[in-house]
Amino acid sequence: MPLITPLLKTITEQELAFIAGLDYGEGSDRHRDALRELIFEQDGDLTRDQSWYPHEVIALGAHQLQPGHEREFFFCTMLLLQAVQSGYDDTFDPLDKFQDRADDYQRMPVGLRDEILGAYLRLESRQSSG
Secondary structure: OOOOOHHHHHOOHHHHHHHHOOOOOOOHHHHHHHHHHHHHOOOOOOOHHHOOOOHHHHHHHHHOOOOOOHHHHHHHHHHHHHHHHOOOOOOOOHHHHHHHHHHHHHOOOHHHHHHHHHHHHHHHHHHHHO
16 A cells, blocks of 8 residues: 555646756656656556656655755655655665654645655554564
């Protein structure tokens, strides 16, 4: 069961473009197309052929909250947590990320923050029981 929520599918073209451009604009069209496929066709489940496009910009987008781009940060964080839950990304330590980004999560709108915190709890619960 995915950690991501239906809220993910509310991403706008402007938000997709912002995330796709996070690698200094390199390959932004390809990142945007891969993000679209990931979100709207794959329900957030990355495949091995998506290791760079779009995983690179997802990781960059979840690295730090940029003021005014809270939704983009939310989308990237949720996709990254989904990648961990599915076993796609085994290099990412959710506890370290949670502790590192705690201040960013506190600055987010309550609804988005609560979705992220819930995803971390579900991920931790699944990892503890598995």
